[in-house]
Amino acid sequence: MIILLLFTAIFGREVPFTANIGIVDSDNTPLTSNIISAFNDTTIFNVEIFKNKTQALEALNATDVRAVITIPKNFSLNLTTGKNTYALLAIDKTDPQVTQTVEGTIKTLFSEFYKEIGNYTEPISVIEETSLMREEIGYKEHIVPGMLCYPFLFSSMVAATGAIVYEKHKGTLKKIRASPVRPLNVLFGKTLAALFQTAISILIIAVLAVLVLTPKVNWNVPLMIPIMFLGSMNGIAVGLLISCIGRSPQAASSAATTIGVVLQFFIGMYFPQEFLPTYIQQIGNIIPMTYAVQAIRSIMLQNAALTDILQPIATLVVSALILYAVGILLYKRWVEKE
Amino acid sequence: MTEKTVIQVEGLVKHYGEVTALDGVSFSVKEGEIFGLLGPNGAGKTTLMEILCCLRRFDEGNATVLAFDLIKDSRKVRGSIGFCPQETLLYDLLSVRENFAFAASLYSLDSKKFKERVEFSSKFLGVGEFLNRKVKELSGGMKRRANLAVSIVHDPPVVILDEPTVGFDPNVKREFWELIQDLKNYEKTVLISTHDMFEADELCDRVAIMDKGKIVALDKPDILKETLGGETSIRIKTKEAPKKAVSLLKEYKCIMRDDEIQVFVKNPWRIVPEVSNKLISHGVLTEKIEVVEPTLEDVFIKLTGRRLTEE
Ligand SMILES: Nc1ncnc2c1ncn2[C@@H]1O[C@H](COP(=O)(O)OP(=O)(O)OP(=O)(O)O)[C@@H](O)[C@H]1O
Ligand SMILES: [Mg+2]
Numbered sequence: 001m002i003i004l005l006l007f008t009a010i011f012g013r014e015v016p017f018t019a020n021i022g023i024v025d026s027d028n029t030p031l032t033s034n035i036i037s038a039f040n041d042t043t044i045f046n047v048e049i050f051k052n053k054t055q056a057l058e059a060l061n062a063t064d065v066r067a068v069i070t071i072p073k074n075f076s077l078n079l080t081t082g083k084n085t086y087a088l089l090a091i092d093k094t095d096p097q098v099t100q101t102v103e104g105t106i107k108t109l110f111s112e113f114y115k116e117i118g119n120y121t122e123p124i125s126v127i128e129e130t131s132l133m134r135e136e137i138g139y140k141e142h143i144v145p146g147m148l149c150y151p152f153l154f155s156s157m158v159a160a161t162g163a164i165v166y167e168k169h170k171g172t173l174k175k176i177r178a179s180p181v182r183p184l185n186v187l188f189g190k191t192l193a194a195l196f197q198t199a200i201s202i203l204i205i206a207v208l209a210v211l212v213l214t215p216k217v218n219w220n221v222p223l224m225i226p227i228m229f230l231g232s233m234n235g236i237a238v239g240l241l242i243s244c245i246g247r248s249p250q251a252a253s254s255a256a257t258t259i260g261v262v263l264q265f266f267i268g269m270y271f272p273q274e275f276l277p278t279y280i281q282q283i284g285n286i287i288p289m290t291y292a293v294q295a296i297r298s299i300m301l302q303n304a305a306l307t308d309i310l311q312p313i314a315t316l317v318v319s320a321l322i323l324y325a326v327g328i329l330l331y332k333r334w335v336e337k338e
Numbered sequence: 339m340t341e342k343t344v345i346q347v348e349g350l351v352k353h354y355g356e357v358t359a360l361d362g363v364s365f366s367v368k369e370g371e372i373f374g375l376l377g378p379n380g381a382g383k384t385t386l387m388e389i390l391c392c393l394r395r396f397d398e399g400n401a402t403v404l405a406f407d408l409i410k411d412s413r414k415v416r417g418s419i420g421f422c423p424q425e426t427l428l429y430d431l432l433s434v435r436e437n438f439a440f441a442a443s444l445y446s447l448d449s450k451k452f453k454e455r456v457e458f459s460s461k462f463l464g465v466g467e468f469l470n471r472k473v474k475e476l477s478g479g480m481k482r483r484a485n486l487a488v489s490i491v492h493d494p495p496v497v498i499l500d501e502p503t504v505g506f507d508p509n510v511k512r513e514f515w516e517l518i519q520d521l522k523n524y525e526k527t528v529l530i531s532t533h534d535m536f537e538a539d540e541l542c543d544r545v546a547i548m549d550k551g552k553i554v555a556l557d558k559p560d561i562l563k564e565t566l567g568g569e570t571s572i573r574i575k576t577k578e579a580p581k582k583a584v585s586l587l588k589e590y591k592c593i594m595r596d597d598e599i600q601v602f603v604k605n606p607w608r609i610v611p612e613v614s615n616k617l618i619s620h621g622v623l624t625e626k627i628e629v630v631e632p633t634l635e636d637v638f639i640k641l642t643g644r645r646l647t648e649e
Contacts, residue, residue, distance in 0.1 A: 170425065170426065171423055171424075171425025171426055171427060172426070172427055172428070172429060174388075174393060174421070174423050174425065174427070175421075175423075175427040175441065175444070175488070175489070176444060177392075177393055178391045178392070178393055178416055178419065178421045179416055179417075179441075179444035179445055179492075180413045180414075180416045180417040180444075180445065181444050182413075
């Protein structure tokens with residue numbers, strides 16, 4: 001039910017299409033600024049003005065600027081004197097649908113503009129000078145980082161809850177507690193076990209993802225491992241909390257599973273956060289695992305380096321420390337309460 | 339038997355919210371003794387044992403195990419006790435040997451000592467035959483034995499057993515008693531809880547009878563039974579009208595117990611004909627009249643007016 005609602009919320013609304021385009025105005029006359037404001041007035045385009053072409057093409061390459069229009073010198077003069085007039089277009093052709101819309105709209109706008117100042121002989125031609133094809137980031141590529149984060153909820157959290165609650169219920173925890181082993185060591189042991197379980201799950205998912213989906217992503221394993229660790233620790237800490245609060249093993253286990261099932265939609269596992277409705281994003285922002293998903297996604301899709309993801313890392317460290325500390329306190333209180 | 343005190347308990351009080359589970363319990367257990375806690379459900383036996391194993395806190399009083407304070411030297415106390423609770427200590431999916439290994443690691447046994455202990459348990463508790471089988475494949479009796487073996491894997495001087503023979507059939511119970519009595523040969527001190535009067539009688543050197551968080555009597559089983567004043571009981575089962583029978587026997591000390599009438603007397607062999615004549619002459623037919631030696635349960639009934647087990 002929740003799943004259905006969320007899918008409707010995500011895909012059910014009309015997303016107005018907008019594209020960022022860059023304009024290099026080498027002519028700089030009242031006429032060209034008219035053209036620029038005409039572009040700006042459309043609902044489709046966000047116009048960014050670039051001083052020179054190099055900068056503009058760089059932006060086309062590296063950011064989400066979809067196209068760069070270059071207005072050459074003497075554009076206005078040529079137009080008013082009836083000479084052959086043209087504008088240059090550099091376009092990102094990664095997504096055919098977007099390309100079609102962007103290119104089509106630009107051409108239409110120029111011809112409309114030409115009609116408005118109608119009394120000139122030659123129409124303005126739009127000459128395509130360069131185009132580029134980005135590596136396509138498809139759903140496959142989006143889902144893989146999310147999948148790798150799945151174990152934070154369903155291995156770390158559920159395993160940590162299960163491990164403690166099961167032993168509490170069975171009486172084997174009594175044996176451990178009646179031995180000289182310190183309570184903290186018991187917790188660390190459970191944590192290690194849950195970490196190990198999480199690592200195995202992630203490994204299995206990673207292997208399956210590579211074999212089945214063959215996503216074109218960046219496997220920066222040395223950077224991903226610490227994030228995975230932090231994500232797991234957050235999951236384990238939450239599991240610890242649940243098992244200390246839970247009144248019965250059944251209650252705690254099903255609480256952990258339910259929380260996992262609900263959280264999976266908020267942490268941006270299946271879709272990048274930007275695709276989600278705002279209220280989901282806002283809820284996601286207060287869930288630590290969201291930052292792990294973000295960091296993993298930036299690494300895998302945007303080749304992010306350590307310095308690019310310092311903020312999510314810091315958030316993860318702080319939340320893991322806080323949650324784990326509260327977990328330890330609750331566990332100690334529970335052990336001593338009886 | 340030396341006179342060294344191993345477990346010393348003074349005025350222990352434990353509340354669970356409104357419930358007072360222990361209401362000022364004091365006793366001491368000597369080295370090498372098998373000390374029984376006999377009491378009905380809810381008497382506070384488990385609570386007392388778990389406090390001694392440092393699994394629960396207590397509200398008042400104090401206690402030591404081998405002169406270690408329960409709170410200040412909690413780790414030393416835990417290290418010297420082998421506790422076998424009512425619940426199982428075993429992991430179902432592991433073999434008995436793996437369970438041993440895990441328990442041994444909790445007490446940091448080295449591998450030589452571990453091997454020695456596994457051998458001991460195999461010989462002593464007969465777990466050798468199923469050492470490599472998974473716990474979930476064992477029978478109830480095997481599990482119990484494995485449970486005991488695991489709880490004493492670290493060779494503790496003090497063994498605390500919480501109702502270890504619940505659900506055993508009489509033969510197995512007897513075997514188990516022998517095992518526990520054998521522990522004496524290894525200089526263990528044993529604290530065992532039960533609500534089986536025969537178990538307490540047969541097995542224990544001394545018995546504390548507990549009721550509602552208090553010790554109502556504490557001594558050797560024979561001496562406890564003597565407190566009944568050497569009274570034996572005659573049990574009478576009538577075919578009908580037990581109420582009428584009780585009123586006929588008013589002159590004796592008698593109580594109704596289930597569908598039986600129990601008469602406490604000093605010289606049963608003289609009283610039995612007297613009683614049966616009286617009943618028959620008033621038209622009450624008897625199904626059975628028997629003389630029973632006093633049990634610890636009789637002691638409990640005398641002290642509390644209730645039975646040990648409500649059937
Ligand atoms: N965790 C707990 N919370 C609240 N009350 C408890 C708890 N454990 C035991 N009690 C109460 O304390 C009293 C003593 O219980 P305890 O388990 O010590 O009895 P017991 O003699 O071991 O009984 P049994 O023969 O049934 O094992 C009972 O009234 C019980 O309801
Ligand atoms: Mg009990």
